[in-house]
Amino acid sequence: MSNFFALNSITTGRGWSVNVTGYTNALRKLVCCLFMLFFSTAYAFSQQKLATGEHFADVNGVKLHYYVSGKGPVCLAPSPGWGAHVDYMRSLTPFEKHFTMVYYDTRKSGLSSGPDDPTKYTDQDFMNDMDSLRTYLGLSKVWLTGHSGGGYQVLNYGSLYNDHVNGIIALDAMARYDSLHHAEMMKVINETKNGPEFEKAKAAFFGKDTVKRTMDEFLEVILPLYFTNTQIIRTIPKLKVSDKAYAYTRASNIFKSKNLLDDLHNIKVPVLVIVGDGDFICGVESEAKRIHAHIPTSRLVIVKNAGHLPWIEQPKEFYKAFEQWAKEQHI
Incomplete structure (x- = not known):
């Protein structure tokens, strides 16, 4: 039928x-x-999980602490990785007009948990956390923003997982710690950090004093080295650092064990490389220009009269360059 x-x-x-x-x-x-x-x-x-406010994500056996703010496509912004809390990155508020910013503390930094095992703080551990956070948030692709050691992380991630990335903003990032890096650091310090406000900072940085300090205290002493105008330090909140995260990442030799320059050609997405012309720790020649040279899709912006945090020292010039790039990316 x-x-x-x-x-x-x-x-x-x-x-x-x-x-x-x-x-x-x-x-x-x-x-x-x-x-x-x-x-x-x-x-x-x-x-x-992406509602405005504070959250925790359970990934890879750790609780990653993160803040969500802004509107637009999601942009992950990790803390530097060596112990500094991500709070200072939240001063990038103009980014929030273009992105839903997810500022997160890397393992053991800030309010994030982490194993008490220095062997669990390798490059790959940080990459696994970033990728797991992306998956946790239910996203196939993300934008990335990283500063200093955070810049190292987002460039590393982009070179490994280009298909999961829309684009990258590398702020005073590092990619290779070698003799060129060290030579430029010493040159910038010797040529530009000579006022009385730098003497105590240099003594602490080079280990010439014997004062025992926590990482919070140590960073407060050496902070003048990170700026061209030290007066601006009075206007910013004190940076917080996790002593354990610093000890563990130092023991794992993260940021120094891998030469990212060899893999940056794998990044095919748009990349904005921004650096202060007076940055002593992630310099123009040894870091920014070499990063730019290894990524054909990148643009290099050198912010004049700025150190390691150009968006704080020279916000007008910094955000003008960012806004132009963001417009070209249609975000």
Whole structure:
């Protein structure tokens, strides 16, 4: 019979038939509804994870602490990795006009947890955390912003997982710690850090004093080296540093064990490389220009009269360059 299939009941012996077409259509509708319900629930859940405010993500056996702020495509912004809290990165508020910024503390930094095992703070551990956070947030692709050691992380991630990245903003980033890096650091210090406000900072940085300090205290003493105008330090909040994170990352030799320059050609997405012309720790010649030279899709911006944090020292010039680049990326 057309569109019907006759069956016999085993218990009664009676003949009965089932409308296969109607049954199939109903089943399809049910599957479709369940499919839509699943993905709408998953979407709603992912949106909760990206609601404005403070959150924690359980990934790789650690709780990553993160803040969400802004509107637009998601941009992950890790802390530098060696212990500094991510709070200072939240001063990049103009970015939030273009992105939903996700500022997160890397393992053991800030309010994030982390294993008490220095072997668990390698380059790959930080890459796994970044990729797991992307997955946790339900995103196939993200933008990335990183400063200093955070810049190292986002460039490293881009070279390994280019297909999961929309674009990268590398702020005073590092890619290779070598003799060229060290030579430029010493040159900048010797030529530009000679006022009385730098003497105590240089003595602490080069280990010439014997004062025992926490990392918070040490960073406060050496902070003048990071600026061309030391007066601006009075206007910014004190940076917080996790002593354990610093000890563990130092023991794992992160930032020094890998030459990122060899892999940067794998990055095919747009990259904005910004550096202060007076940065002593991630210099123009040894870091920014070499990074730019190894990424064909990159643009280099050198901010004049700025040190390691150009968006704080020269916000007008810094954000003008960023806004122009962001407009070209249609974000």
